[in-house]
Amino acid sequence: MSFDGFPPFISAQLHYLINHFHEKIKVEQVSSGGKTYAGGLDRFTLHIPYCLDYVKWDIIYNAEFPFASPDIIFGPEDEDFHPLHMTGSVGEGGSKFRNILSDWNHKDPTRLLALIQELRDQYMAYQKKRVGEVDDDRLTFEISTICSREGIEMQISSGAEKPKEVKFAVPLMDMNINKMVHGFPWRHPQKIYLQVIYPVGKKYSSTPSPPRLKLMSTAELGALFSIEDVKLPSWLDGMCMAEYLPHLEESLQKQVVESVSLIDVRRRFIESLTPLFGRPLEADPVFCGKATFLASSGSFVFLVHFLISTQFPKQRPAVMLQSSQHISPQGIPKKSPLLSEYPWSPRWEASQMAERIFDFLVDESLNFKRFCNESQPQH
């Protein structure tokens, strides 16, 4: 990402922030506060990940007065967030924040990161305090049982039309998913979170309704298994999070272990294709989700792409053919649609699966060749 148009001191701090913050921060709504654009761009909005969502803070530098620390405007919901005035144990953070501002050095590229990290910590503490003050016995009880878990973030949300809700982002499973997959697949640790949303302020004499639950994960985990496919254990009457979470984690653990073992099932399938299709041009060695082969039908040479989902072998692979000889003037090669209308049983041996697909493609490749030749002659 380039930050053209910013004066160098702002650009340096922004770059450092983006590159060193532990999660992905977005920068939007860039503008200049000056009457003329002589100083350059000096205002922007940061979208900072918090509680499986984003908080949006406006950062206001003054390009004409670089020595001053930037002003920060928080969201409209957070009128009561005053990091400079936090007291109590949280107040230590408040004084740390005051020091960052008073010691501001515009030439130090690390300052903006320090400021944002400290503010985010303060924000977390502020939200925790607000949630703690909510007048709801059940919520208070729930909080007391799970607060000891590391890494929980919480947030009160309310709007004009919406009822007050408390949202929790609970990181699950201590297990290091990254280490479970051979081949060091991911640069960043993959994590799974449970989002728990409680309505606030309703007093029930009978058993309270379950909170809204949603599993979320870091994006790249999808190569291993799809978080949407995980069936959440049911929330039984009278349950609390302290009971539900270990239950969920046990089930997730099993799911992850099973997904890891399915990688090798896909691996064996790709290997079983090679006696018939030859060595692949390229195959995904870590998740075994795709493989491309080179095949021929007469003098017609084409690619065969296999796409193998995490639901394999329940779900059969999708196959696509791509000509190596027919391209449009823009250079786009002729491709077949995704093919999956071939005989299939998840219970077959991998070699039999391969044979059935091979037989199907012998016929299908003739259709494809005809289709390619009809639109334009072969080179």
Add this chain to the structure above:
Amino acid sequence: MRMSSSRPKEGNRGKMKMEGVEGDASAGGAVRYTLNPTRISSEDILFCVDVDAESLLEMKTAGVTRLDSIKQAILVFVNSKLSINPDHRFAFATLSKSASWLRKEFSSDVESTIAAVRALSATTVSSSQADLTNLFRLAAHEAKKSRAQNRILRVILIYCRSSIRPHHQWSVNQKLFTLDVMYLHDKPGPDNCPQAVYDALVDALEHVSEYEGYIHESGHGLPRTLFRFMSMLLCHPQQRCPQDDCDIPKPLVKKAAEPANGEDNVHASISR
């Protein structure tokens, strides 16, 4: 005509298959394939196209020069490679007496590939030599940058001259990138020496290539042969077998009726 290497080589690379035989299904000395759980890197592929006047010689298809076919083949290659993995990137250089940049930035954008390919044009005068040293220098320099981004660098040299043997000076310990070669030439005759040129290319490949490099040659001027060989160069260097064990493309035919060669069979109808 049979190209065979006059040098003893580790593999049998010198012994090229007879031209015209397509789809050799034998798996010479093939070991059962295993897909090892080792991560592979995305590629930075540097095309170096010989733009000597000999690239303007016509292919068997009238009105189509070697350079025309090469341009098409590069477009197909880039599209194919990106459909396998959209993270691969490409840059372009040309070779006349020595190599020079055509498009230096590696990019996975197809539009910019089309623009670079369009900009390929041949020199009017034939160069008296082909020095690959600068190409290897450029490649080695880029390879360091690629490696810093967890990528690997590959050079695909497309060479067109039938009598000019390329030469190079390179330290034998520097194997920083993979080198593949596609060699288009005239039929051998008293006035040329494609065999010697081929040997020099094999020499260069074995000298500098980090992973197993592949070399293909064709003298009969059919564009589809060029396309076929270029498709075989789609192989990811970190997942290759020795060239002599290559058994692709496999013909998709019903097992009982495998033809002797890969050409379309024209069956005479049998009247009953």
